[in-house]
Amino acid sequence: MSDVQRLLQGKIPGAATGIEVKKSICAICDPLTQCGLDLYIQDGRIIKVEGSKENPYSKGTLCSKGASTRQYVYSDDRIQTPLKRVGPRGEGKFEPITWDEALDTIASQLKQIKEQAGPETVGFFAGYAKFFRPFLKRLAHSFGSPNYMTESSSCYQAMSMAQKLVFGRPGGPDIMRADCLLVWSANPFHANPGNGRAIQNAKERGMKLIVVDPRVTPTSALADLHLQLRPGTDGALALAIAHVIIKEKLHDQDFVASYTYGFDEYKEYVQAFTPAKGEELTGVPASKIQEAARMYASVKRAAILPSASSVVHHTNGVQNYRAVFALAGLTGNYDVLGGNLVNPPSFIHTPGLIPTREHDFVQSRPWSDMPPRIGADRFPVWMDIIDEEAQAMHLPEQIRTGSPYPVKALLGFGLNYRMWPDSEGFRKSLEMLDFFVNVDIFMTDTCKYADIVLPACTSVERSELRCYGAGYIVFTQPAIAPRYQSRSDIDIIYDLASRLGLDDPLFQAGLDASIDWILEPSGITAAELKKHPAGMFVPNPIKPQERKYREIDFATLSGKMEFKSKVLEKYEDKSGHAALPVYTPPKYSLEATPELAKDYPFILNTGSRLPMFVHTRTFRLSWTSSLRPNFPSADMNPTDAVRLGIRQDDTIRIITPKDAVSVKANLTGMVQPGVIHMYHGHQAADVNRLFEEDYLDPLSGFPGFKSALCKVEKADERVVL
Template sequence: MQNIGNLLKGKIAGPETGIEIKKSVCAICDPMTQCGLDLYVKDGQVIKVEGSEENPYSKGSLCSKGAANRQYLYSEERIRTPLKRVGPKGSGTFQPITWAEALDTIGEKLHQAKVETGPESVVFFAGYTKWFRPYLKRLAHSFGSPNYATESSTCYQAMAMAQRLVFGLPGGPDLPNTNCLLVWSSNPFHTNPGVAKAVLRGLKRGMKLIVVDPRQTPTTSRADIHLQLRPGTDGALALSMANVIISEGLYDKDFVANYTYGFEEYRAYIQTFPPARGEELTGVPADKIVAAARMFATVKNACIMPSSAPVVHHTNGLQNYRAVFMLVGLTGNYDVKGGNLVNPPSFVYQAGNFATREHEFEQSRAFSAMAQRIGAEEFPVWMDVADGQAQAMSIPDQIRSGRPYPIRAILAFGMNFRMWPDSLGMRRSLEDLDFLVNVDVFMTETCKYADLVLPACTSMERSELRCYNMGYVLYTQPAIPPLYESRSDADIIYALAERLCPEDALFRAGYEASIDWILEPSGMTTAELKKHPGGMFVPNPRILPERKYETGGFKTPSGKMEFVSTVIARYQERPGFDPLPVYRPSKYSREASPELARKYPLILNTGSRLPMFVHTRTYRLSWPSSLRPNHPSADLNPVDAEALGLRQDDEVRLSTLMGAIRVKVNLTQMVQPGMVCMYHGFGQADVNELFEKDYLDPISGFPGFKSALCSVEKV
């Protein structure tokens, strides 16, 4: 008895204790991580969470957020039933309703909008969560709306666009095989533990590491060369590195001669970026620019690890990133082992080394058979090369103006209005809608403006298909049934499909039948995957050759890697649409707006992640929030603090042209003098309120969250 008592106390699985280990994945941060979970379940309760050793990506580890999965699952703040708003918008006054009433109401309201103002007047929106996106996109298109939009309107997509404009197909860093890794503004030690471990393994075998980052981070501390540039000057740095590489004859002449378009114009342009000018524009010493350029060009093979947001969150972000990615082609590192390899995604952005019909599934109706997408007039290059979404940054304006057509309703999964610049303006636009539905795990601020709120369950309570780039795949099963009346997002989408597009045969066939249809080219089935609850290596993985462009060309209009973009050239009469990767300083910067800089002398850089928080998700959990004082704070260099008469934790007013928020200052050497770094996700001091709604990159539509101007004064 005593022994069993100890086993129970230790939460040891086995027949004696009745504790079972069930396999799942963590989806708190998504989707490039998805660490494996071992969930210890007894009597229908998850009593312990551990990292799954079986998972080849995470190999048993969990970050501080993932370790809090039980708190996430059993949070008191979870939404328990479908809710109907009965008070004014924003009041948070709701009454519970049945699923049948909720689903029927949505069916009726969206049909009404479709009949009165066309299917395009309904937006289907996915927030940060990604696993169900193929089903939501199909729902939008089967309904007849081109307006499937996601949080990728401010994250990832502009980086992918930059690569598509240069190469046609993006290439990812071949971390296990590279001998020189150029990390361009990413800090996986705070965001992606699996990648951080791969970096450490590379360093152990002698890999060179160059890191570009305006801050000091755990990644920069391990670098052979840290290029600590001023925020928003990435393009100038890349062009200056190209100047060194070309003038010293270190570029891949064969690749450039045979596979590129526009090199001579590019070569002429980069002549104006010698290292001394690079230093002037970026703040990086010229000798470091030269050393980094030589290292990247001469250590074979080398690759660039890009980031989803930091480089594209500037008003010049897309052109900057084009200039960065051109370094990969210039040095002959595109689609080669150890370089940036092309391995197309299998499912939800992840390359799993197997073929699927994901795209055919999502795009159940051609864009040519629907109205133009939201953002089509402002962001034509987005429409040409982003991956089939509307540009969500245009949603608030179009709700207000009704042009070129009205937006009446939004069916949202995990929408957070604080994602938008001028976030309060976005909130006001949501109030103008006829009908808003938000599906979420927790009662968020955005939910309070919805007409109906639906409770979603967590990854531990649902089935989902996931894959990993080492050729691993799993189809999870619920470890416990969904708590309360919550449902899986996919179940909600399929229930809505019955009402919104009953003629869609794949929706009628059901969720698992749809996944089997998507998986068909791989030869795998959900029945087979269920036999491997912790996942399995893909049988007969798809091994693609290197240098696929030698036979198939580049997927650009010219068929070559483009130093001069033939896509951007279509719109070159528009300001900022330069076919060359022309460097312009950020719209609000000392160089571009000196008057403003006198009033707001500091560079405002926002949105870096802390290791224990991701967006607004884990602030509510006591374990992660115990790791750092849970109040909004802005990082400031001690040099600036002294000049401003500030001490640690002093309360300050952080101001821009748009207004001010009150935060505490945190003094740290992580930020360089002249710069303020503000973390995002604090509802009580939302830094996104301080950005104008049209402070956007003109080509991608991404907000300039990482370089604006601000002032700080003691309250």
């Protein structure tokens, strides 16, 4: 083999091979810590990917999903042109149309619906990825609709709500400086690998690690202490930990005396949660509860790493997480270095250590000038606390009932009905819309219900602005031309704004001018960012400061950290939301519904991350799916399997009072006996069908995906499934 052939064989970049390396970021998953991509390009085509070493978060590495970028970009399932539906909804019969025809049709339909029924009857929805969110929110509000919704209606916002109810301003874990990290139901190794690496590194320098998780994970395997609670009992565990901390006087008495509200009632309430009671309610041994309380409360700096969805995917989720975050206040670990430090967000929920005008950009019309958001009547605390968006979990019902006002049209970007509980119900609601547009990279089942489908491109084919917590910022440029006729979601938004004739100077000025406007307070411009395709460190980063509450009041009604929520006090009589972080068992559980539990004896726990999948986005790739053969499957403890005569890869039926799905059994000790865990979103076995539409946390509207009741049967092998 010649030297050049060997270089080509090894895909070595350089003049000899003509292989060029271009920079981008991965947005297959979107934890707001996007990994940097080095794209090896030959003749305009990606032939290999690697992580960019410049990226301060991913530091040259990728996960299995990002490493699959080439298959993702070149998937045969890519939507190639704008499409117009020609068959019945759901059938999947479409006819290619031009971009002009597609966008003109959308603009005229939306204008007509706005005139006839009001702008609020048009919903705007943002699924994955998150880069276009600020622009879609501005589009919705400039159009006049309050109904900008995102997938954060079932991820992140309820966690944020719990923190805001306690502190006003959420604080993130300062892992690098912590002496003890309390990971409360997160598995960053499979969801956010950079955080995983930070934990491994901190552990090597001696940081103590406590992991609360009903499952065994690589994170729990690394822990000094794993509190393996029953799903949905997080609040009881946190209250029992608080009991020990207060009883042993390990709390920060100065902080509690000076900066908190409602401590005496909280102290009174946790009296009942002795370690023995905690063990009874959660299944965690009393001795471990005591040990965890001492470990967390006795070090100088301790941080809590929450999850964006695990704990709040329970019908009691927000109250449970309030009890957890109260521990940070109790021990004075809120807004301190090495604790849960408050860093204001710069762009798309990410603190980039720069000031921006994002809020002014996205809120182009104040809430007060628009009708109430979807979900306003049902989730008033959301409307009080969550400034960004409507609660999309109410969308299926509002489409169906037309109450309090009809929803006529939906402009979806990456909308997937399988995200909702009773996903089949939402699928049917979609059929009732007058007009439905979905923008996606791939032809999904949801797209099949749309009147018009638009092809979006992937991150490597577009430009997007992202900030990083390390004070780093990137404005990517397309590394390859968009495939087929696909376009960036942002281009689609700007083009639509123009065709809708919106009187909006920033939409008229274009993306670069909008970015200049957003970043104006930081002094960074789009032109400057374009000179740094892999990103750059921000000039003059805001220095992290601790205990800012000494100068500025907590952003709560009392101006203090609230053990007892003044917002919830308002609703205590009307809606029954307890002002203290009161523990109630999940809506369907042995404790709450013992009769139901007789027939449905297993706890159904769904949606925990697998390392190779993120929601539905990489099911179709052979590289990622080869890592998980015999999928879709459900995890089951071997002791339960033996009892039911189920072997590895047998087909089982998971049944709830609502519906049933058939999947392969995956026997693993990662789940406790009595618990069935199943991954979500699969076309062949969509576990969200098993949940009722209103199986929601009444405070946040988040679905209780992580604890319901089910039974399991070995499927009749004669039945072809």
